[in-house]
Amino acid sequence: MAKAMDEIKWQELEIGAVVTEPGNAAEYKTGSWRSERPVVQKEQCIKCGVCWLFCPDMCIIRAVEGHFTANLNYCKGCGICARECPVGCITMISEEG
Amino acid sequence: MDKYSVFSARLVEQTEYMASGHRACQGCAEVLALRLVLKALGRDTIVAMSTGCMEIISSPLPLTSWNIPWIHNAFENSSAVVSGCESGMKAMMRKGKLAPKKINFVAMGGDGATADIGMGPLSGALERGHDMIYVCYDNEAYMNTGIQRSSSTPYGASTTTSPAGKASIGQQTRKKNMPQIAVAHNVPYVATACPSFPFDLMEKVKRAAEIPGPAYLHILSVCPTGWRIPPDEAIRYGRLAVDTCMFPLYEVVDGKYRLTYRPNPVLPLKEYLSGQGRYRHLTEKDHEKIESMMKSDYEKIVKLSDEV
Ligand SMILES: Cc1ncc(C[n+]2csc(CCOP(=O)(O)OP(=O)(O)O)c2C)c(N)n1
Numbered sequence: 001m002a003k004a005m006d007e008i009k010w011q012e013l014e015i016g017a018v019v020t021e022p023g024n025a026a027e028y029k030t031g032s033w034r035s036e037r038p039v040v041q042k043e044q045c046i047k048c049g050v051c052w053l054f055c056p057d058m059c060i061i062r063a064v065e066g067h068f069t070a071n072l073n074y075c076k077g078c079g080i081c082a083r084e085c086p087v088g089c090i091t092m093i094s095e096e097g
Numbered sequence: 098m099d100k101y102s103v104f105s106a107r108l109v110e111q112t113e114y115m116a117s118g119h120r121a122c123q124g125c126a127e128v129l130a131l132r133l134v135l136k137a138l139g140r141d142t143i144v145a146m147s148t149g150c151m152e153i154i155s156s157p158l159p160l161t162s163w164n165i166p167w168i169h170n171a172f173e174n175s176s177a178v179v180s181g182c183e184s185g186m187k188a189m190m191r192k193g194k195l196a197p198k199k200i201n202f203v204a205m206g207g208d209g210a211t212a213d214i215g216m217g218p219l220s221g222a223l224e225r226g227h228d229m230i231y232v233c234y235d236n237e238a239y240m241n242t243g244i245q246r247s248s249s250t251p252y253g254a255s256t257t258t259s260p261a262g263k264a265s266i267g268q269q270t271r272k273k274n275m276p277q278i279a280v281a282h283n284v285p286y287v288a289t290a291c292p293s294f295p296f297d298l299m300e301k302v303k304r305a306a307e308i309p310g311p312a313y314l315h316i317l318s319v320c321p322t323g324w325r326i327p328p329d330e331a332i333r334y335g336r337l338a339v340d341t342c343m344f345p346l347y348e349v350v351d352g353k354y355r356l357t358y359r360p361n362p363v364l365p366l367k368e369y370l371s372g373q374g375r376y377r378h379l380t381e382k383d384h385e386k387i388e389s390m391m392k393s394d395y396e397k398i399v400k401l402s403d404e405v
Pocket residue numbers: 127148149150151171172173206207208209210211214234236238239240241242247
């Protein structure tokens with residue numbers, strides 16, 4: 001886990017402020033930004049992967065059964081997957097319940 | 098959407114070279130474009146990036162979204178930095194200090210970085226003939242600092258520094274034609290692309306990487322925040338830009354033009370313009386004017402493509 005910026009002393013920074021751990025931004029969970037969540041109707045999913053291909057947050061994963069589903073740690077709830085799904089099997093549901 | 102226009106994600110590289118956890122707005126098609134570009138390039142890639150949305154959202158110290166070597170640059174100099182990387186590493190390979198390897202040297206910037214501030218260094222790098230790729234993510238304004246107009250903002254679009262009102266239509270000048278400027282440098286490869294057409298985009302990136310010498314890619318990147326559209330419509334508006342001929346998809350190989358996609362049927366421009374907040378103030382007459390400008394631009398590309 002990287003320290004928060006205000007906890008880091010300048011002496012601790014690498015020369016050139018190099019970050020040596022690739023992709024460590026994944027520590028930051030953007031899922032908290034979301035107000036709506038995509039819900040996939042598994043039985044209707046034709047496993048085409050269109051939702052996966054268009055997700056700007058790289059957060060659609062393939063479940064063991066082969067259908068696609070969002071990783072809610074990162075999903076920002078943009079609704080692109082629901083809009084682009086060719087069979088319309090994704091619905092956006094309010095997080096408010 | 099058309100059921101078969103995009104099919105089988107199994108054909109696409111599964112590895113993500115951009116990590117989740119980046120700070121782009123919901124529905125940002127600019128970061129989607131970046132994601133697809135990196136998939137096409139693969140791991141042996143070095144990126145130098147000008148400041149702008151993609152830099153800010155991917156590199157809040159001490160975190161990075163990048164899974165490949167990446168260098169932050171000032172606004173103007175990503176092309177110069179990549180030129181240096183390419184020349185330096187090739188010299189080290191020649192001298193046996195580095196194992197010979199095919200590496201993609203890539204500079205990236207927004208439309209502000211490309212069409213305005215970094216134009217000089219980009220022109221220099223294209224002219225010197227480095228084996229590099231320049232990728233412009235064109236969201237048609239300086240989005241990162243709050244939607245200011247750039248020379249790539251289209252005529253009639255309202256931005257914070259070209260606001261529409263009684264005395265102005267919004268942006269009063271015409272969009273600078275960056276791909277044509279790149280073509281004028283006689284580089285071996287120039288192409289336009291849009292992430293709403295992911296396979297076309299990734300094929301072009303691969304071709305740019307294969308062809309020795311400089312390549313220029315101009316990617317229309319829908320920005321829901323700056324275009325004032327709902328985030329779930331980012332892909333749809335990219336498709337509309339292409340299907341109305343507002344943004345033609347083409348490539349220029351050694352000076353020879355080829356449209357890689359011909360919309361059929363061509364959709365009415367109104368479908369693209371209406372619904373976007375930045376064009377909300379436009380009248381029927383304004384639409385007609387924009388359409389006639391668009392038509393003359395598109396016909397030029399068609400003519401050049403038909404000559405082949
Ligand atoms: C020389 C200089 N001028 C201004 C800025 C402030 N600035 C940082 S990013 C940015 C906007 C970038 O616009 P663009 O290149 O189109 O990328 P976008 O954010 O739209 O992706 C501006 C004006 C800067 N960093 N350096």
